[in-house]
Amino acid sequence: MTTEDLLLDTCLLAGRIMIEGGSEMYRVDDTMSRIAKNAGERSAMVFTTPTGIFAAVSSSPLVQLSPVLRRGIDMEKVARVNNLSRQFAAHELTLPELREELIKVDQHTPYFPFWLQVLAAGLCSTTLMVIFAQAYDWFDMPLAALAGAVGYWVYARVSRLTNVRFIAEAIGALCVGLASWAGVRLGIGHNLDNVIVGAVMPLVPGVAITNSIRDMLAGHLISGIARGMEAILSACAIGVGIAVIFRFL
Secondary structure, three states, rough: OOOOHHHHHHHHHHHHHHHHHHOOOOHHHHHHHHHHHHHOOOOOOEEEEEEEEEEEEOOOOOOOOEEEEOOOOOOHHHHHHHHHHHHHHOOOOOOOHHHHHHHHHHHOOOOOOHHHHHHHHHHHHHHHHHHHHOOOOOOOOHHHHHHHHHHHHHHHHHHHHOOOHHHHHHHHHHHHHHHHHHHHHHOOOOOOOHHHHHHHHHHHOHHHHHHHHHHHHHHOHHHHHHHHHHHHHHHHHHHHHHHHHHHHH
């Protein structure tokens, strides 16, 4: 592998990891350009979209492409790639070492245990119910936590079983609505609306919406619009799941 090919492969790997982790496109462009500049290239041409990355350097006539097959939220990966880029800029890593470290980040980044993620979803549901309801309804808080944890658990499980987008959000929201309705009917909660508003929040694509607006403000109109539409469709799927409960129950 030539030096140019190694550099392009490293830049594309870093960019793909960051996009899959939910990073903004302007940050992806900046990180890839800095890696190329710190490797001795005077100019690097980078074009990023949510589904693929194009990169080229002035010393090579070839353009390389890396597809982005999955997208999620993993700020740990984004932070690690940024940290490795800074180490490369400080000459603490060589280019081959940077590539090896990026491969490790791509394949072996630790995750929180699943039970802890479900517990965090329940806690998030409780606190956000208080924020949106504008009242400390202590009686409804346990039910909001339970419904939020159940909805997130179902969402995560369905996401692993299917590649069809937005199905997991709809089914997760359906389970949130069903658990909230059952809890209110059993006398565990009082206000169904407040419980659902809080419990559904872990499913809402807040990071995607924020990144969409940030990308459009930075001039990345294609990625901003694409991410915005993805976030809107996710929100619609969540709304459909909740609407089914209100319609039939």
